[in-house]
Amino acid sequence: xxxxxxxxxxxxxxxxxxxxxxxxxxxxxxxxxxxxxxxxxxxxxxxxxxxxxxxxxxxxxxxxxxxxxxxxxxxxxxxxxxxxxxxxxxxxxxxxxxxxxxxxxxxxxxxxxxxxxxxxxxxxxxxxxxxxxxxxxxxxxxxxxxxxxxxxxxxxxxxxxxxxxxxxxxxxxxxxxxxxxxxxxxxxxxxxxxxxxxxxxxxxxxxxxxxxxxxxxxxxxxxxxxxxx
Numbered sequence: 001x002x003x004x005x006x007x008x009x010x011x012x013x014x015x016x017x018x019x020x021x022x023x024x025x026x027x028x029x030x031x032x033x034x035x036x037x038x039x040x041x042x043x044x045x046x047x048x049x050x051x052x053x054x055x056x057x058x059x060x061x062x063x064x065x066x067x068x069x070x071x072x073x074x075x076x077x078x079x080x081x082x083x084x085x086x087x088x089x090x091x092x093x094x095x096x097x098x099x100x101x102x103x104x105x106x107x108x109x110x111x112x113x114x115x116x117x118x119x120x121x122x123x124x125x126x127x128x129x130x131x132x133x134x135x136x137x138x139x140x141x142x143x144x145x146x147x148x149x150x151x152x153x154x155x156x157x158x159x160x161x162x163x164x165x166x167x168x169x170x171x172x173x174x175x176x177x178x179x180x181x182x183x184x185x186x187x188x189x190x191x192x193x194x195x196x197x198x199x200x201x202x203x204x205x206x207x208x209x210x211x212x213x214x215x216x217x218x219x220x221x222x223x224x225x226x227x228x229x
Contacts, residue, residue, distance in 0.1 A: 184214025
């Protein structure tokens, strides 16, 4: 069976997102990084949505393919993604779920316009039935999330990674994979998260992978509250 990732429908959408990202972010990313450097107080989620609204900020293609291989290999029933944007990584995850023959991605995004664009892109790629785009804050969504999480992908703002992870913990299955991007690119914001997952007493085995932007892979090693109940 040919991978869904290689289908014309998927490739056309991914190539379109990549082309727009290259065109838009060449201008918008320096503006965002300047705002980050000048900021002296913590961001609110709403402020970050506004600051990032004009950019794409998708993961590099190599990360997308890596996530696809993770999902194919680990065969999760439930994937939760923090930070949808235009759906670049969501399409990779949904394509892998389609190739596995089961599973669902639940991906959280605050920006209304990006939610609509992501839904359209997932549908255009032919993998929309394997993904649910949820508009809202990830922590609030997770507070009432009813599924056990097998794979957690963090690609929103790094300062919120720890908060999102802690909200997901009651639903993480033992052995769940957690993938956190941009941990070097936004090192100061990611530090509390990295300190937490690298402390074995918190229930994780974690390792850093140097990819130019920073990637932390972690495995949850203790049963979730859901599994204990």
